[in-house]
Amino acid sequence: MNKQPIGIFDSGLGGLTVWREVHRLLPNEDMIYLADSRNAPYGEKSKQDIIDLCFKNTEYLLSKGCKLIVVACNTASTNAVAELRAHYSIPFIRIQPAIKPAALQTKTKSIGILATKGTLTSELFYENTKKFAQGVTVVEQVGNGIVALMEAGKMHSEEMELLLKKYLYPMLEMKVDHVVLGCTHYPFLIPQIKEIIGYQVAVLDTGEPVARQTRNILTQENLLNETESPGKQTFYVNKNPEVFQSFLDKFELNFKAEEIDF
DSSP: OTTSOEEEEESSSTTHHHHHHHHHHOTTSOEEEEEOGGGOOGGGSOHHHHHHHHHHHHHHHHHTTOSEEEEOOHHHHHHHHHHHHHHOSSOEEOOOOOHHHHHHHOSSSEEEEEEOHHHHTSHHHHHHHHHHOTTSEEEEEEOTTHHHHHHTTOTTSHHHHHHHHHHHHHHHHTTOSEEEEESTTGGGGHHHHHHHHOTTSEEEOSHHHHHHHHHHHHHHTTOOOOOSSOOOEEEEESSOHHHHHHHHGGGOSOOOEEEOOO
16 A cells, blocks of 8 residues: 555545645655645634535545545544544644644733634644643634635735634734644635734644644554655646636645546
């Protein structure tokens, strides 16, 4: 199975921020990325709907022979990975908001979490906050509308600027010194976020830790592709392929996305 691909799925283009880090760390691995943009955003759906979509995505990636699946969506990770692991035998890598490092590093004892409703209301998020953020004020903010604007190609719109200010200014009033991005779409917005909150506030995402965990699990399971040739990168998207491609082009790697009916 070593030469079989790694599968990655997200509710759209956000997981590209995770794919980039995995590809950077494991350039010889073939990877298949599935963007379920037709059903974005996941964060506003019921838990059962999220689970059903995750099973559908997993079945598609398994049909392509994937040896491991990265669930590159915080909402999907916090709501469905336990069910996926119970049902399938292959490894699943999940994403969690970087609550622990933010809580360990804060000087003001106040951190902000910008995430989807599905992530913030999940049992896993509650458990991690309780475990790692004792004695720290956690300012939670649902990022309603952000993913929808990004998937519609409106990342640099006036609407986006107003939304970000609406969500981030209350965090600054609470003296946060770390803002945790609890959605893989959000790292694309880091330059805009820093313009609003200033560069003295740290912004944390989870792409690099997920890449390291992917490498660790592949190593433990003897699944690393040890060939020296560059891995093949395949991207599937089921809505707005031109928007997805515009974000993929930001990495300047000349990869092309394929639209599928999924």
